[in-house]
Amino acid sequence: MDGKVILLADDDMDDTEMFCEALAEIDENAICHCAENGSEALKILSSLDKNPGVIFLDLNMPIMNGWDCLKRLKSDDRYKEIPVIMISTSSHKNDMETASKLGALCYFVKPNNFNDLKEILRTITSNLQNGVNNLVQSLKDAGFKNIFVCGEK
Numbered sequence: 001m002d003g004k005v006i007l008l009a010d011d012d013m014d015d016t017e018m019f020c021e022a023l024a025e026i027d028e029n030a031i032c033h034c035a036e037n038g039s040e041a042l043k044i045l046s047s048l049d050k051n052p053g054v055i056f057l058d059l060n061m062p063i064m065n066g067w068d069c070l071k072r073l074k075s076d077d078r079y080k081e082i083p084v085i086m087i088s089t090s091s092h093k094n095d096m097e098t099a100s101k102l103g104a105l106c107y108f109v110k111p112n113n114f115n116d117l118k119e120i121l122r123t124i125t126s127n128l129q130n131g132v133n134n135l136v137q138s139l140k141d142a143g144f145k146n147i148f149v150c151g152e153k
Helices: 013-026 038-047 066-074 093-101 114-130 132-142
Strands: 005-009 031-035 054-058 084-088 106-109 147-149
Touching (some): 005 013, 013 031, 031 038, 038 054, 038 066, 054 066, 054 114, 084 093, 114 132, 132 147
Parallel strands (some): 005 031, 005 054, 054 084, 084 106
């Protein structure tokens, strides 16, 4: 696979480490840029030569949370077409609905199991090049219990 570029914004270092390890195991060519908050994610994004194939945003982060970062991304012509996946430990229906209203591709509850995370990331990264519609369909077809696919594309 040609190097997929992913941006992850999450202030929990344990979750970030698990995410990066899972990603490295499924695709050694993937490049993951990590930020500790939404503000740092936007700075990293503006410094990249090429937009990432997908952005993962944690909801609860200091300085700029995931909601505020998502709003900024979707209001900026340079970034609004990048698929954004919201991640959180919260499984509140309100959060899932908000993610959909603000333009996120999907929302998933952080799995505690490393293998579950690997399967989610495998499904996402292996379908990135096929376009957003196919990615959404692949997530639905996979039937993950902890993923809410936002709005029909």
